[in-house]
Amino acid sequence: xxxxxxxxxxxxxxxxxxxxxxxxxxxxxxxxxxxxxxxxxxxxxxxxxxxxxxxxxxxxxxxxxxxxxxxxxxxxxxxxxxxxxxxxxxxxxxxxxxxxxxxxxxxxxxxxxxxxxxxxxxxxxxxxxxxxxxxxxxxxxxxxxxxxxxxxxxxxxxxxxxxxxxxxxxxxxxxxxxxxxxxxxxxxxxxxxxxxxxxxxxxxxxxxxxxxxxxxxxxxxxxxxxxxxxxxxxxxxxxxxxxxxxxxxxxxxxxxxxxxxxxxxxxxxxxxxxxxxxxxxxxxxxxxxxxxxxxxxxxxxxxxxxxxxxxxxxxxxxxxxxxxxxxxxxxxxxxxxxxxxxxxxxxxxxxxxxxxxxxxxxxxxxxxxxxxxxxxxx
Amino acid sequence: xxxxxxxxxxxxxxxxxxxxxxxxxxxxxxxxxxxxxxxxxxxxxxxxxxxxxxxxxxxxxxxxxxxxxxxxxxxxxxxxxxxxxxxxxxxxxxxxxxxxxxxxxxxxxxxxxxxxxxxxxxxxxxxxxxxxxxxxxxxxxxxxxxxxxxxxxxxxxxxxxxxxxxxxxxxxxxxxxxxxxxxxxxxxxxxxxxxxxxxxxxxxxxxxxxxxxxxxxxxxxxxxxxxxxxxxxxxxxxxxxxxxxxxxxxxxxxxxxxxxxxxxxxxxxxxxxxxxxxxxxxxxxxxxxxxxxxxxxxxxxxxxxxxxxxxxxxxxxxxxxxxxxxxxxxxxxxxxxxxxxxxxxxxxxxxxxxxxxxxxxxxxxxxxxxxxxxxxxxxxxxxxxxxxxxxxxxxxxxxxxxxxxxxxxxxxxxxxxxxxxxxxxxxxx
Numbered sequence: 001x002x003x004x005x006x007x008x009x010x011x012x013x014x015x016x017x018x019x020x021x022x023x024x025x026x027x028x029x030x031x032x033x034x035x036x037x038x039x040x041x042x043x044x045x046x047x048x049x050x051x052x053x054x055x056x057x058x059x060x061x062x063x064x065x066x067x068x069x070x071x072x073x074x075x076x077x078x079x080x081x082x083x084x085x086x087x088x089x090x091x092x093x094x095x096x097x098x099x100x101x102x103x104x105x106x107x108x109x110x111x112x113x114x115x116x117x118x119x120x121x122x123x124x125x126x127x128x129x130x131x132x133x134x135x136x137x138x139x140x141x142x143x144x145x146x147x148x149x150x151x152x153x154x155x156x157x158x159x160x161x162x163x164x165x166x167x168x169x170x171x172x173x174x175x176x177x178x179x180x181x182x183x184x185x186x187x188x189x190x191x192x193x194x195x196x197x198x199x200x201x202x203x204x205x206x207x208x209x210x211x212x213x214x215x216x217x218x219x220x221x222x223x224x225x226x227x228x229x230x231x232x233x234x235x236x237x238x239x240x241x242x243x244x245x246x247x248x249x250x251x252x253x254x255x256x257x258x259x260x261x262x263x264x265x266x267x268x269x270x271x272x273x274x275x276x277x278x279x280x281x282x283x284x285x286x287x288x289x290x291x292x293x294x295x296x297x298x299x300x301x302x303x304x305x306x307x308x309x310x311x312x313x314x315x316x317x318x319x320x321x322x323x324x325x326x327x328x329x330x331x332x333x334x335x336x337x338x339x340x341x342x343x344x345x346x347x348x349x350x351x352x353x354x355x356x357x358x359x360x361x362x363x364x365x366x367x368x369x370x371x372x373x374x375x376x377x378x
Numbered sequence: 379x380x381x382x383x384x385x386x387x388x389x390x391x392x393x394x395x396x397x398x399x400x401x402x403x404x405x406x407x408x409x410x411x412x413x414x415x416x417x418x419x420x421x422x423x424x425x426x427x428x429x430x431x432x433x434x435x436x437x438x439x440x441x442x443x444x445x446x447x448x449x450x451x452x453x454x455x456x457x458x459x460x461x462x463x464x465x466x467x468x469x470x471x472x473x474x475x476x477x478x479x480x481x482x483x484x485x486x487x488x489x490x491x492x493x494x495x496x497x498x499x500x501x502x503x504x505x506x507x508x509x510x511x512x513x514x515x516x517x518x519x520x521x522x523x524x525x526x527x528x529x530x531x532x533x534x535x536x537x538x539x540x541x542x543x544x545x546x547x548x549x550x551x552x553x554x555x556x557x558x559x560x561x562x563x564x565x566x567x568x569x570x571x572x573x574x575x576x577x578x579x580x581x582x583x584x585x586x587x588x589x590x591x592x593x594x595x596x597x598x599x600x601x602x603x604x605x606x607x608x609x610x611x612x613x614x615x616x617x618x619x620x621x622x623x624x625x626x627x628x629x630x631x632x633x634x635x636x637x638x639x640x641x642x643x644x645x646x647x648x649x650x651x652x653x654x655x656x657x658x659x660x661x662x663x664x665x666x667x668x669x670x671x672x673x674x675x676x677x678x679x680x681x682x683x684x685x686x687x688x689x690x691x692x693x694x695x696x697x698x699x700x701x702x703x704x705x706x707x708x709x710x711x712x713x714x715x716x717x718x719x720x721x722x723x724x725x726x727x728x729x730x731x732x733x734x735x736x737x738x739x740x741x742x743x744x745x746x747x748x749x750x751x752x753x754x755x756x757x758x759x760x761x762x763x764x765x766x767x768x769x770x771x772x773x774x775x776x777x778x779x780x781x782x783x784x785x786x787x788x789x790x791x792x793x794x795x796x797x798x799x800x801x802x803x804x805x806x807x
Contacts, residue, residue, distance in 0.1 A: 069759065098759045101711040102603050104750065107468065110631045111751055114431065114462060126709075127599065128608060150599055191592070191604060224588045224710045226604070 034349040038332035054091045061093040062086070062301055063112035065105065067124040067146075068228065069098045072254030074274040075227070075293060079123045079145070081275075082297030089298075090305050105129055113137050119304045121297060122147065134158045141309060143300040145293065148195060148373070152313045159300065159310060162373075163291050164317035166202030167362050168324050169249070170369045171355045172271050172289040173206020175325075176247045177214055178351045179269070179286060179344050186217035186245035188236055188259045190226035190252040197372040199251040199273070199289070205369055210354060217245050227253030234258030241266045247286065249273070260285060269344075276326040276333055283339030288326040295322060319363055327352065393779045401769030408764045414757055422755045423765065427748025428466060430459040460628025465747060467632035471704060472743035474634075477641040478696035479721020480728065480735045481648050482689045486558075486572075487730055488652055489685030490665035491565065495576030496693045496718025498583030499557045503550035503694030504701045505587055508708045509595060510546045511609030511701070518542075527610060538612040546613055547640075547698045554694020555687045557583065562686030566679040580718075587713040597707070604710040615703035637699035644692060649732040651688075661685045693718060727773055745769065 064083045066076050080096055087094040095115070099108045105125045110133070112120050122130060124146040134142050134155045143159045153160065176185045187203055189196040204216045219236045221229055233255035237248055241262065248263060249271040250256035256273060257280075263270035264284045272278060272288030279285075296316075303309045316322040326333040337345055361367040402420055409416045425433035430442055433456070442456045457466060479496045486493040515527065518538060524530045530538075561579055564570035588604075595606040615636050616622075619629035652658040661681040663671040671678040696717065701708060724742055728734030749762020 095754055095756060097753050100750070100759070101715070102605070102709040103705065103711060103715060108750070111754065114631070115754060124603075126603070126605070128707075148599075193604075222592055222604075224584070224591075224714050226710070 034353045036349070036352070037329050038327075038334065054089060057090055057092045057305055059093075060090075060305055061095075061115070061117040062119040062121060062304065063095050063097060063115060063117045064121040064297065065097045065099065065108050065112060065123065065125065067099075067105075068101055070096075072227070072257075073277065073280060074256060074272075075253050075291070076123070078275045078291070078293040079297050082294030083121070083301075085294065086298050086301035090301055092301060092305060094301070102126065106133070109133050113140050119143055119300060119309070121145070121300050123293070123297075127153075130158070141304070143303075143309075145296050145300075146195075154312070156311050159303070160313040161296050161300070162313070162315045163293065163296060163322045164198065164315055164371060164373065165289065165291050165323045166198050166369045166371050166373075167318035168289045168291075169199045169202035170206035170209070170362065170367075171318075171325055171358060172249060172287060173203040173208075174210050174355050174358055175206075175287050175351050176203070176249065176271060177207035177209070177211035178354060179347060180211065180214060180247050181343075182244050182246045183211065183213060184215045184217065184244040185247045185249070186219065186237075186240040186243075187249040188233055188240070188252055188256070189218065189220045190255060191222050192220045194373045196220075196251050200249070201372040202369050203249050203289075206358075209358070209367075215244075217243060221252050221255045225255075227255055229255045230258035230261070232258070234262045237262035238266065241268050247271065249289070272326070276331055278326050278333040278335040282335045283341070286336050286340070286344075288333070290324050290326055290328075290331070292322045292324070318359070325355070327355075389780065389783060393776055393783075394773060396779060397772035397775065398769050401772040402765065404768045404772070405761075405765045408761060412758055412761050414755075414761075419752065419755070419757060419761070420765075422752055422757075423745070423748040423762070425748075426465060426751035426754070427744035427746075428469065430454075430456050430464050431462040433465075458628070460626065460630070462627065463630035463632065464628045465744070467629045467634055468747055469740055469744045470634050470638050471632045472747060473739040474637045474641045474703075475696045475700050475717050476721055476724050476739035476743055477735060478644060478692050478699065479718050480724035480739055481644055481721075482692035482696065482718075483722045483725035484728075484730045484732075484735065485648060485652070485661075485685050485692065486689040487725065488658075488665055489661040489682050490668065491562065491572045491682055491686060491689075493558065493561055493572050493576045493686065493689060494719065494722050495558055495561055495579050495690070496696075496721050497716060498576070498580035498718070499554035499690045499693035500697035500700075500718045501587045501713050502557050502583050503554040503697030504708055504712065505590055505595070505606075505697075506553045506694070507546040507550040507613075507698035507701045508606050508609055510549055511542070511613035512607045514542055514545065515610035515612050527612070535612055542610070542613045543615055543702055546609075546702055547695060550694040550698035551691040552694070554692070554697065555690040558686045558690025558693065559683065562683040565686075566682055584713045587708075588710065591708055591710050591713070595708075606708045608707045609702065613702060614706060615699065617703070633704045635703045637703040640695065640699060644695070645732055645736060648688075648692075652732075657681070657684060693721075696721070723770065727770065729776075742766075 064079070066079055068076060070076055070080050083094055083096050086092060097108050097112060099105055106129050109120060109122060109125070109129070119141050121143045125144065127147050127149045130142070130144050130147050131153060134157060138157055141157050143161065145161045147160065149160070185207055187200045189200050200218060207214050207216050217240050219240055221233050221236065223229055223232060233252055237259045240248060247269045248259050250259035251273050252259065260270045260272065260277065260281050264281045269286050270284055272280070272285045274291045274293065275288065276290060277285050277288045318324065337348060358367060362369065406416045409419050421436055424436065424439060429439050432444070433439060433442065438456060440456055441453050442459050443451045443453050445451050479500065482496050515538060519527065519530060522530070522534055557579065561572050561575045564575050565572045591606055592604040597605055597607045617633040617635040619626060623629065652662065660676045661684065663674065663676050664678040664681040668678045700717070705712070720742070724735060724738050728738040745766050749766050750759065752762045753759050
């Protein structure tokens with residue numbers, strides 16, 4: 001502990017001195033004034049937590065079809081976690097189905113419909129499959145997450161929910177742009193398609209907003225299993241690191257584990273995605289751009305329990321709390337503060353302040369982040 | 379003689395059943411690990427795989443009692459009880475491709491070529507079918523001066539519906555046959571081991587397929603998984619329950635179409651080819667010994683190449699039917715599913731017999747189906763795979779069972795001892 005306290009003391013003294021004598025370093029002084037909302041409210045939130053009685057809704061059932069097998073510690077696991085939370089907290093009867101791949105989605109959904117559940121939830125199932133089944137089983141309520149239609153579909157029995165992640169990726173980009181030592185950062189995506197570029201374009205804009213002369217490298221895993229190929233992702237990451245990048249943003253599901261591992265091995269840094277991945281490699285993963293798929297799934301089930309199911313398309317993002325960072329209030333991951341190298345940890349308050357400012361501006365509409373999903377030109 | 383044949387029949391039925399039971403017993407350990415009740419798990423496995431809707435006990439697999447609306451209950455013979463769809467329909471859907479790939483393997487094996495190139499041939503065949511299924515109708519519409527598929531005149535669509543799938547299938551078969559021919563040519567001319575060459579050719583085909591699906595043939599729709607466009611409706615081998623037999627509830631939820639008819643015809647044709655024609659005889663002799671067959675006046679190289687061509691064409695057909703009849707597009711993962719390898723497995727388990735292929739393909743398809751759907755009983759998906767693997771393992775111990783049965787018989791009735799080894803060796807050849 002004393003090893004941490006002493007440098008910290010010296011820092012405080014230094015910061016005070018610098019602040020007194022130099023006016024040009026106002027921002028540094030501001031940063032030291034930055035009050036971490038997590039530390040301020042964290043204790044309170046902990047005390048508020050109380051045991052909630054689980055209601056009995058066992059007559060309500062749902063089936064959720066995941067895109068593939070669980071175990072990516074990212075997107076798929078996040079969806080499954082939401083389903084498990086719904087079963088535990090809402091007391092409903094739920095079944096989680098893991099098909100072996102996209103070729104089994106159709107059969108799995110058909111089988112799920114035969115169970116006659118109140119709701120069938122599909123995660124990242126192809127639009128044409130969803131459309132066909134929704135049309136065929138018009139009595140069955142469906143909820144689809146992460147299914148991209150060319151035009152918004154209109155069915156009475158389909159609730160479509162898209163989480164847009166360009167804005168929180170922008171915030172993650174600010175962190176990368178401010179923390180990079182080499183002025184080169186990178187992103188590893190599952191494949192070169194709009195759903196993934198949504199993240200990467202936002203991230204690039206975030207980096208450029210704080211570090212205009214930074215270079216952002218891109219790499220895509222691709223192949224037959226873009227989201228399930230950590231070995232290839234690791235090779236790509238090692239390549240990016242050897243090109244001088246020191247922070248990589250991974251947007252590649254389970255493949256992303258390879259990115260994190262490569263960062264750990266080479267002593268570089270990474271930014272996690274979808275789930276809170278800060279604790280997978282403490283001190284290596286700076287922050288995670290979270291996509292609350294779990295909340296979306298939970299919300300679907302809740303809408304059935306509360307009888308508030310509404311068909312149609314809903315797009316949510318940063319403003320609605322479905323996209324954010326693992327640093328945000330509520331999750332308050334501070335793993336990197338405790339395990340990261342000192343020179344970067346020092347900068348964190350300033351980074352957080354910049355992120356908060358950018359977030360406010362995005363919400364106010366002063367910053368418009370490119371949405372690569374709707375604006376496919378980028 | 380009759381007694382011998384009868385005993386052979388009893389043996390042929392007992393051994394697989396015994397193997398299945400032993401496989402289930404061996405997997406009890408893993409079922410217990412997953413905190414599940416073995417009996418219930420196996421009941422789910424078979425009900426999901428082979429049972430009608432509402433199947434809950436083993437007896438439901440044979441006779442199911444259904445409560446009627448007026449309170450009385452009525453019994454049905456389960457395989458024919460099709461309310462809300464029947465698992466057997468999905469078994470047929472899944473078995474179609476297995477039958478064709480198993481036949482493909484069998485034809486190659488019967489010429490002494492241990493080719494396992496079905497996967498590569500199948501994937502290339504599927505890509506050919508999907509490319510033509512998308513591209514060809516567009517060209518025809520353009521030629522006929524029709525702006526898009528919806529405004530095409532009914533007569534044109536009917537004609538296309540007859541021709542386009544046929545062209546797709548023939549092209550896929552040609553591509554598959556050519557790809558298989560490479561391995562045959564390498565074997566005959568350069569004596570390259572066909573096992574190695576087909577493994578390598580599979581890998582090349584898979585990589586090419588992945589690239590094709592990810593770039594040139596990729597659908598422009600926003601989507602996170604690489605996939606091709608969907609084939610035009612006129613190239614689609616429409617499942618029976620969509621058009622021809624819309625009222626047959628038995629077929630509901632399954633994509634059974636003309637494909638199974640193709641598979642059954644292929645079974646018969648290949649059976650006749652192998653056992654009733656000179657060409658088939660030639661290739662079976664070639665299997666015994668290439669050199670000996672050549673000295674006996676059989677053009678064994680030609681027989682081997684012919685077998686490879688037929689084998690490849692069957693795999694190409696399998697790919698085409700899977701795409702035109704079931705998937706309607708190729709998804710990136712298609713290249714690595716391993717339908718071809720499942721076919722090799724079916725062929726080996728069926729001891730390369732034609733009737734055996736039909737039975738084993740259906741059984742295997744049912745088990746796969748049941749295993750996947752074990753998840754609907756909240757069991758981990760990997761458990762089903764383990765159970766299938768054990769059942770296959772014990773089934774492949776057929777020789778061991780047979781010799782033990784023979785030994786048992788000779789011990790009980792020593793005077794029949796001489797007959798037993800003969801039947802054992804006869805059955806394995």
